[in-house]
Amino acid sequence: MAALLAQVAAGLQAKGWMMTTAESCTGGWIAKLCTDLTGSSAWFERGFVTYSNEAKQDMLGVPAATLAEYGAVSEAVTAAMATGALLHSRAQVAVSVSGIAGPGGGTTTKPVGMVCFGWAAQDGKVRTATQYFDGDREAVRYQAVQYALQGVLQMLAD
Template sequence: MGSVAGDQVLCVLADTLLQKNWMLTTAESCTGGAIAKACTDLAGSSAWFERGFVTYSNEAKQDMLGVPAAILAEYGAVSEAVTAAMATGALLHSRAQVAVSVSGIAGPGGGTITKPVGMVCFGWAAQDGKVRTTTQYFQGDREAVRYQAVQYALQGVLQMLAD
């Protein structure tokens, strides 16, 4: 997927958020703020992008987003349980109406049999209480995994808004 496709998704996302009068917040781990950067690269994004949290450590997930230590201990940072808590926490700690979260293993190291490099968990939450999660397995190097995660995260926000 090239940048043109990514730009189209962002433009549609921006228009949809503006029509709903909603703001977006992000809670990112393995993408390191790349979702927030993609959003704020678009001129006029201050009308629909509220804030971004980069919570790389477990402590940051707990301190900034209120992710319970018990969930981190039971499931690990790379899990749908944690991305659900990250997304809902981002909503609670912002003025946004919709949130996206991501936690994964971008590589090249850090993978295991059960959580291989390229595994990325996503969470989306909306002010109406709707929460969605999913896990994807991306191919490629660290940069490729992170790029695909950003695109997938943004597509997921659009799907949340459409439903």
């Protein structure tokens, strides 16, 4: 994970960009990893931990209608989270995560291990993805953090 994060940091610095995070099931893990690096204030702007639907609405401007129609664990919501994080920060790229880390909370349509992601950039580009991870709560969250950071690298390469 350290090598991946170093690549993200280098990519952001090369573009002169700052990053923001909007995290639900990862609980600020991405932001924590970023701020573990000395000098991260040059490329990490801020992090939002928006675990509840109310926090997603209040802090990121996720529409209540989007949450009601698609549920918090959806690409529609992670797209809105990433876009909202950009609008509520000075960053040029945002990553968002919302999922069901378990052990409970899963359903047939949204099983434990399902995690949705969103990435947004200052040029208006928004990407989303859904992944299904195996393992316990910690393993699902770890894999989600890793996938989220890989997505940031892809946004920087575009």
